[in-house]
Amino acid sequence: MKPASSIAAHLGPKSLLRTIIQHPWHVIIINIVITLIFAVQLPNLRFRTSIYDLAIEDLPQTKQYQTFKQTFGSEEIILVVAKAQHIFDPKTFAQLDNLGKKLSKVKGVKRIVSLPEARRAIDLSGQMSLGEFRAIISPIELFKNNLISWGERTTAICLVLKDIKSKKTVIEKVREIIKEEPLYLYQIGMPIVANALARFTKKDFFHLPPITFLIIALVLFLFMRTPRGVIIPAGSVIMGLIWTFGLMAWTGTPLSMLTMIVPVFLIAVGTAYCMYIFPEYDLALSKSDKPVHIHMNFGIASYKRPSLYDSTEDLITKAFGEINLALPKKRK
Incomplete structure (x- = not known):
């Protein structure tokens, strides 16, 4: 029976590094397979970018709000605003009625x-x-600046919504209706604002990361002056992004407004951490001329220098921390 120290030596970092160096293609293939598995899951990534998803579920105010909705229904409204020369013109009023x-x-x-x-x-x-x-409603202050303006040229049609999860279909249907009307019309309200915010947040998610990636790649090329100086950090960051979002898609964890920063964050911080590799590799290169020895010296130096391992651990911790933000929100 092998002593515990012998088992620990076989399972230690040096033994792991030696295995990786002796079987580089096996390690590369394993990483590619894992990346492809996560990449296949990316189309299943869900978005929850509505401001309603930011509510903390177990706050007393949130519970009271849910009780209120069960009793009185949803309080959310959409206002369809109409402008005309005179609201009380018979033709205009008939159009409003229709x-x-x-x-x-x-x-x-x-x-x-x-x-x-x-x-x-x-x-x-x-x-x-x-x-x-x-004549009846003119003296009533409740109507003024609520349903009709003081100049009687603008009025609002208030749509009280049902307690439905997605209001996007209602907004789109209202938009279709008001396009067909001869009056000058537009819709406004918190559901409109929330829908626009979710739409632009999702749009930014697909635009900002590529822009950030291109800028960082350009900076890397200007400083490194070699393809290797761009490909290694960029490839590592891309792989990290695929693993992160693939895991989120696999586990059904949606992207929220809080986790939209994940891709830009991982690109910036991950690239900075990858930059630690090059001075360590150059140092190992100066100590030996054999590839295996170079790699071993590089790996051992990285193990002895906590910055590399701390950086990797920090990056993984931050990635999972961002994933944790997307989980159902509970007050602690």
Whole structure:
């Protein structure tokens, strides 16, 4: 039976380095296979970039809000704003009424609040003229700057939404409806802002990392002046990105607004950590002229110098820390 010290020696860093150096192609193939496995998972990467996903689930205020929605439904609204020469013009008012009826049929809209709806609520007999309705609501402060502007040239149709998870379909359907109307119309509200924020955040995710990568690659080339000085750090960073996002896709961990910084962060920090390799390799190269000895000296020097291992450990820790940010948020 082998002593514990002998087993530890076989499993130690030097033994691992020797195995890697003696079987370089095996190690390269294993890394390529692992990278391909994670790369296949990348199309399954999900995005959760809505501001609603930032809510901490177990806060008392969040629980009270969920209880409120169960009792009264969603409080979220979309305002469709209409501008005209005069809102109480019979033709304009009829167009607003027709628009309100179309919007009320949109799936996900619970009810609408508008001037035509207010008129129907007041005039149960249907005999009230438009001038009489205007005279009734004019003194009421509740209508001013809520449903109609002071100059009576702008009005808002309030769409009270149902408690649905995705409001994107409602926003797109409303957009289609208002495009067909002759009035000057636009929609606004927190669902619109949240949808735009999610859209632009996702867009930035696909644009900023390539730009960052190209800039860093250019800087590396200017300083190193060799293809090796660009390919080794860039290849390591690309592999790290594929492993990170492939693992997130595999485990079903979505990218959130907090973890959108991951690719830029890994590119910048990972490249800096990879730069430690070159002076260590050059130092090992100056001590021996045989490839195996060079690699062993390089590996042993890296092991003795904690900066390399600390950097690698730090990079992995930060990568998993960023993944942890995407997990369901619980207050500690």
